[in-house]
Amino acid sequence: MQSYIEEICQKQVGAERDYKEEWSAIRYLVGEKIFAMIGTNGEGKQIVTLKCKPERAEQYRLEFESVIPGYYVNKTHWNSVLLEECDVPKDVMERMIEESYELVFSKLTKKKKEQLKA
Template sequence: MKYNWLDEYCLSKKGAEKDFQVDWNATRYMIRGKMFALQGCNKENKPIITVKLDPMYGDFLRRQYNDIVPGYYMNKTHWNSLSLDGDVPDDVVKDMLDKSYELIFNSLSKKVQKEITGSADTP
């Protein structure tokens, strides 16, 4: 796997947790039980990570990089899968993870957001 920093990066997000979903043979990264990234394999047993993105941004990335495709086993409009053997630059992958985290964080109640950040600030 090319992006060996993924686990540490995902867990560096405020309130981020991970678990291993045995049925899916995949690691989930979540905030208060809401998933922002899923790392596993596709049907060819190739390593992937799937993240939630604004549909327009996801579509833009899919057109820019062959290694980004509609979310594997997920809603194809909102979720995008990235080949972990691919050639997408690290900064683009980090931006995808940041945006996915922000989408999920912002879907939480203001009270929960404050609990996670310890203040009224956003992530």
């Protein structure tokens, strides 16, 4: 699932990948803002953390057991997905990644958005 997630993240316009050593996490950013992070939680379980509208975040948590409140981030606006126990279908995971990207992209300045689209 991780390679699929990375593939979807890399498709997003202006997406950049880096590795945050202190967090032992792969981050995907747009305009220097994180929209996806792949790492582990406090129990050592592999997770992906994605931004989400609060009402959608709760909906995903109710629908899928592997979707939990964001690990080590604002739990209202972020969800984490336990990848080893993932019950989220690929098409839904893709939508979650795209929603996260759009939320972050929408907050960028007009100038930054134009630069990324060029």
